[in-house]
Amino acid sequence: MDQLREIYQRLFDRYGPRHWWPAETPFEMAVGAILTQNTNWKNVEKAIANLRAAGALSPAAICQLERAELERLINPSGFFRQKAERLQLLSCYLRDHYQGRLVSMLRQPLEPLREELLALKGVGPETADSILLYAGELPSFVVDAYTGRLFSRLGLLSGDEKYAQIRNYFSDRLPPDVALFNEYHALIVCHCKEHCRKRPLCAGCPLGEICRYRQQNP
Ligand code: SF4
Incomplete structure (x- = not known):
């Protein structure tokens, strides 16, 4: 089994499916990607619940607010001034270019669509890829x-890579499988909260046997 598959399997066996990103619509997911x-x-x-209660979970409604x-x-999501600006920029962009429909924008091929998202103010690579x-x-x-933290500790990254290099590392080695990418990211986050924290809790870690950090710090 290749390394990325083995890591995925070990994490999945430990934590199970994460059922990530619960949202009722694609636009709500995009709002979450900015708010998070x-x-x-x-x-x-909490912020999404407020938007829903105010009937403001659509591009048209956010533009008009x-x-x-x-x-x-x-406000509960923090950095609310910056995020409000970003939400209105995205919403008004959708209104002006896609009849207010995110799903219309999302019908394009991946890479040009990614570039279009990255051109929006406040949409960095992590937010674009989440959307x-x-x-x-x-x-x-x-x-x-x-x-970055987990895979450099495992010894598969140096820790100096930029976002694009890390993304390519995974894209080059995994099949382009949406369910796999979804679950893998969620498992990494879960594992880094449970074990591979800033100060790692290596005892009982499901990756301990294949981790360079662990081998160097028994
Ligand atoms: S063994 Fe320690 S450093 Fe390695 S992945 Fe697990 S928690 Fe992180």
Whole structure:
């Protein structure tokens, strides 16, 4: 079994399916991808609940909201001024170019679509890939700080790679399988919260036998 498959299998056997990114619509997932920047998912859920209660979970509604009201609704997610601006930019872009329909935008081929998302202010690679993978169901591997930390400890990355290099590392070695990419990212996050924390809890780690850090720090 190749290394990435073995790591995936070990994590899956330990943690099981993660059932990630619960959302009612692709647009709600995209909103979540923006709101989750620099915060945890619990806070995002509160902000999304506020938007839902206000009937503001659509591009049209977000475009029309007063900025101050949008900031108030998403306040629980933190960085609410910045995120309100980003949500309105995306929503108004969809209104102006795709009749307010994210699904129309997501029908394009992956790479040009990714470039289009990255050209929007406030949409970095992690947010773009989250929108592509979770809202668009397109095989774009999502990388975050946990990914870099875990795979450098395992000895598969140096720790100096940029986002694109880490994404390519996975894309080059895994089949372009949306369900696999979805589950793999969720398992990495789960594992880094449970075991591979800033100060790793190596005892009982399902990756201990194949981890370079563990071998060097028995
Ligand atoms: S053995 Fe330790 S360093 Fe290696 S993956 Fe597990 S928790 Fe992280």
